[in-house]
Amino acid sequence: MSVEVTRLPTGLVVVTDAMPHLETAALGVWVGSGSRDEQPDEHGISHLLEHMAFKGTSRRTARQIAEEIEAVGGDLNAATSVETTAYYARVLRGPVPLALDVLSDILADPAFDPEELRREQNVIVQEIGASEDAPDDLIWDKLQETAFPSQPIGRSILGTPATVRSFDRSRLGAYLRRNYRGPDMIVVATGAVEHLAVVAEVESRFASFAGPGPVTPEPARFIGGSRIETRDLEQVHIALAMHGLPHRDPNLPSLQVFTNVLGGGMSSRLFQEVREQRGLCYAIYAFHAPYSDVGMFGLYAGTDAADVPELMHVVVGEINAAAETINEAEVARAKAQMKAGLLMALESSTARAEQLARQLLNWGRPIPLQELVAKIEAVTVESARAAGRALITRGRPAIAALGPGPGLESAATIADSLARRAA
Amino acid sequence: MSVEVTRLPTGLVVVTDAMPHLETAALGVWVGSGSRDEQPDEHGISHLLEHMAFKGTSRRTARQIAEEIEAVGGDLNAATSVETTAYYARVLRGPVPLALDVLSDILADPAFDPEELRREQNVIVQEIGASEDAPDDLIWDKLQETAFPSQPIGRSILGTPATVRSFDRSRLGAYLRRNYRGPDMIVVATGAVEHLAVVAEVESRFASFAGPGPVTPEPARFIGGSRIETRDLEQVHIALAMHGLPHRDPNLPSLQVFTNVLGGGMSSRLFQEVREQRGLCYAIYAFHAPYSDVGMFGLYAGTDAADVPELMHVVVGEINAAAETINEAEVARAKAQMKAGLLMALESSTARAEQLARQLLNWGRPIPLQELVAKIEAVTVESARAAGRALITRGRPAIAALGPGPGLESAATIADSLARRAA
Numbered sequence: 143m144s145v146e147v148t149r150l151p152t153g154l155v156v157v158t159d160a161m162p163h164l165e166t167a168a169l170g171v172w173v174g175s176g177s178r179d180e181q182p183d184e185h186g187i188s189h190l191l192e193h194m195a196f197k198g199t200s201r202r203t204a205r206q207i208a209e210e211i212e213a214v215g216g217d218l219n220a221a222t223s224v225e226t227t228a229y230y231a232r233v234l235r236g237p238v239p240l241a242l243d244v245l246s247d248i249l250a251d252p253a254f255d256p257e258e259l260r261r262e263q264n265v266i267v268q269e270i271g272a273s274e275d276a277p278d279d280l281i282w283d284k285l286q287e288t289a290f291p292s293q294p295i296g297r298s299i300l301g302t303p304a305t306v307r308s309f310d311r312s313r314l315g316a317y318l319r320r321n322y323r324g325p326d327m328i329v330v331a332t333g334a335v336e337h338l339a340v341v342a343e344v345e346s347r348f349a350s351f352a353g354p355g356p357v358t359p360e361p362a363r364f365i366g367g368s369r370i371e372t373r374d375l376e377q378v379h380i381a382l383a384m385h386g387l388p389h390r391d392p393n394l395p396s397l398q399v400f401t402n403v404l405g406g407g408m409s410s411r412l413f414q415e416v417r418e419q420r421g422l423c424y425a426i427y428a429f430h431a432p433y434s435d436v437g438m439f440g441l442y443a444g445t446d447a448a449d450v451p452e453l454m455h456v457v458v459g460e461i462n463a464a465a466e467t468i469n470e471a472e473v474a475r476a477k478a479q480m481k482a483g484l485l486m487a488l489e490s491s492t493a494r495a496e497q498l499a500r501q502l503l504n505w506g507r508p509i510p511l512q513e514l515v516a517k518i519e520a521v522t523v524e525s526a527r528a529a530g531r532a533l534i535t536r537g538r539p540a541i542a543a544l545g546p547g548p549g550l551e552s553a554a555t556i557a558d559s560l561a562r563r564a565a
Numbered sequence: 566m567s568v569e570v571t572r573l574p575t576g577l578v579v580v581t582d583a584m585p586h587l588e589t590a591a592l593g594v595w596v597g598s599g600s601r602d603e604q605p606d607e608h609g610i611s612h613l614l615e616h617m618a619f620k621g622t623s624r625r626t627a628r629q630i631a632e633e634i635e636a637v638g639g640d641l642n643a644a645t646s647v648e649t650t651a652y653y654a655r656v657l658r659g660p661v662p663l664a665l666d667v668l669s670d671i672l673a674d675p676a677f678d679p680e681e682l683r684r685e686q687n688v689i690v691q692e693i694g695a696s697e698d699a700p701d702d703l704i705w706d707k708l709q710e711t712a713f714p715s716q717p718i719g720r721s722i723l724g725t726p727a728t729v730r731s732f733d734r735s736r737l738g739a740y741l742r743r744n745y746r747g748p749d750m751i752v753v754a755t756g757a758v759e760h761l762a763v764v765a766e767v768e769s770r771f772a773s774f775a776g777p778g779p780v781t782p783e784p785a786r787f788i789g790g791s792r793i794e795t796r797d798l799e800q801v802h803i804a805l806a807m808h809g810l811p812h813r814d815p816n817l818p819s820l821q822v823f824t825n826v827l828g829g830g831m832s833s834r835l836f837q838e839v840r841e842q843r844g845l846c847y848a849i850y851a852f853h854a855p856y857s858d859v860g861m862f863g864l865y866a867g868t869d870a871a872d873v874p875e876l877m878h879v880v881v882g883e884i885n886a887a888a889e890t891i892n893e894a895e896v897a898r899a900k901a902q903m904k905a906g907l908l909m910a911l912e913s914s915t916a917r918a919e920q921l922a923r924q925l926l927n928w929g930r931p932i933p934l935q936e937l938v939a940k941i942e943a944v945t946v947e948s949a950r951a952a953g954r955a956l957i958t959r960g961r962p963a964i965a966a967l968g969p970g971p972g973l974e975s976a977a978t979i980a981d982s983l984a985r986r987a988a
Contacts (some may be wrong), residue, residue, distance in 0.1 A: 150599065163586040164912050165911075165912070166905070166908060166912060167911050195865070196831075197841075204841055205832065205837055205841070207831075208830070208831035208832035208836075209832045209894075209898065211831075212831065212832045212901070212902055213832075213894075213896050213897065213898045213901055214901055214905075215901035215902050215903075215904055215905025215906075216905065217830065217831075217902075228633070234904075234905055241922075260844070261841070261842070261843070261844035262844065263844075264844030264845070265844050265846070265847055266847070268800070268844075268845070268846055268847040268867065268868065269847035270799075271799035271800045271847075271867070271869070272701070272799070272800055272847050272848060272867050274799040274800075275700050275701070275797075275798045275799050275800055275802070275867075276698070276699060276701070277698050278695070278698070314770050333912075350606035362846065374797060375697075375698045376693075376694035376695070376697040376698050376699075377691070377694040377695055377698055379698070397932065400574055407631070407635050407640065408619075408630075408631035408634075408635065408640075408641065408790045409628065409632045409635045409636075413631075414628055414631070417688055418620075418627055418628070418684070419684070420684070421683070421684035421685065421687030421688050421691075422687070422691070423688070423691055424688055424689070424691040424692035424694075424695050425695060444691065444694070444695050444698075445691065446691070446694070465822055471632075471636075474636065475632065475635050477633070478636055478637060478638035479638050479640075480638075481638055482589070482637075482638025482639065482656075482657055483638075485588055485589060485657065486589050486655065488588075489587055489588070489589060489913075489914070490912075490913060491912070561851055
């Protein structure tokens, strides 16, 4: 394995994977905090901070940040999620030091200029408006709120127009100092990079990120329930969540196999039964999102209002049936897909960078391919079924439905029939 | 260059790029026909055929197609566009022959079972419903119709529920025989593949695709005008088109540089002025889509209803100004981004496969990197400005707007001020 890891005195970890056949590099700064680490009065501040990082530093205006990276053919981007915030650059071999300089500058020394802040708050209000117009996106916010009510983990990442407009530079600075700390940050570089050169750059540029280790957020409580909203749309958009498993749970691979068999690909039970046999949906799929102390099984379907009861009965029936009848061939197929997915990620510098950063944040070390494969191989028909049964009996599901028609309530009632008492 | 090309006696071209450091392969069958090649009474049949390819053959049921590929960890997908239809597989090295067998089977011998057809028509009606609920997607259909009214190139790729339901197996078969012909098809394989082995597989499996060369579609006529629809949304979604250049036009690289400077990245004029300086948008960008005999410059912005007039004045102003004042640094930045994009595509088997297939369809040969780079290098400040001026003076723009409020009409009026008479 070409992966190398260096932990700096501040606690910040540098991880690289030099891929000698590549001429381009993927760089990332990953911070182990996100919307879940916001205080009650900080709704949306993680994402606002991510935007404001690009809006100028002592050394560079917002325009200079964009121009310097694009002048060398690179690009910069960033994303805020529930437990992480990531800043990426993709560049050719030569400008790797420049890209690391820009990434460190925008995080270590953001200007938070009040005029820039006011404009960026407007931009985010526009972003909130755009997400309101994308029901297959918005439905996930509604679902997250229903799964985890009254908790930061259940709130939208974007915030609301009012909360976003409420923050000033001192609030941004306080959030940054509290959450962007060396022991909770990873700098990752893959592709056309050399470990020691990257470490030297990071040592000199990221020294200001020190501080104590990561703070454990308040434990998440998966509550469940329903959130139904009538809206004048063509389709009913339905999302269902069940209480899943955290990153490091030993049963996670079995639950991932269960989820893949149920709704992972074209041969999955939901795709075959709901789309191929009944023609009820264009899109139907399931996935599992693990967090540090909890996980969420998620399922999406879009359908005609008139078909909601049939769709929901089939979905509930398939979930229940899968937990009893998943078979050898299905488990083998799911494992093959998961293993091929790992190999494909190894071939892309961007996918590889994300994989390594997540491993460092979740496990504190890079996980060798053989170890990942062994965990997948260890899943059996019985362990996949057991993971499905445990998912169903762990508590009440959450359901969100958005769309026209009187069928919406039935979606909630039928979903609730999933809530089985543990035997 | 590791690219190899073999033209089979039927006219079908096999192109491969063996990337020896990869363990996975990207395979594609590209057909040089799409929605534009439909007869007036065939609206949506290209896309329906693409769906029906996955619904069973003499040798395989729909379920077997999905299961065989996913059992080896691979996946299959397809996409229909205006001038092409593509079927892809991504697999590990071992199953390359299996994937080529499945790809050939689904195209050479589709069953078009009437019961499967009825269900798949329902699936596509659901897909049409989903696209109605995605305004930033739907707006492009409205724009295409406005740019190219009463022509197949201007119609939606999905068709309408009524047209999709009107097709039977004999219509599908006739469309397939008319359009899927060897001299108008490319089989591409990149990554963990060997040219001669791929050629041998393709020779034995794709022999039934023979026939005469590609038919030239009726010339496209870019007309322009406006299409305004009031809808209860959070944002006004605006898309603007101008009459651009075809694939092989020698001025295309200059127009691509113009478009990139105007709205290609974070340092572009539109991003800087509309988002960064004024905070009017979350999303604003421009691109250029070339076809065989015409091209379309496209621009998207989503904004508040109240801000539509300001947004449109700025957009029109920036387009006009760019054609006069684009400078050396901007042109250099655009060129650097375009060249880096080419290098990045070379490192991904899927991006490389798409790039090669398009080169074969558009140019009849793979274009060496040096030749692509030389075309980009040849662009000057003056040629980029001239491409912008020619774009503006080529005729009336097309504009589509979807959203709330009384400002929609002003979008059309202001856009029309772009229509300048050639000097």
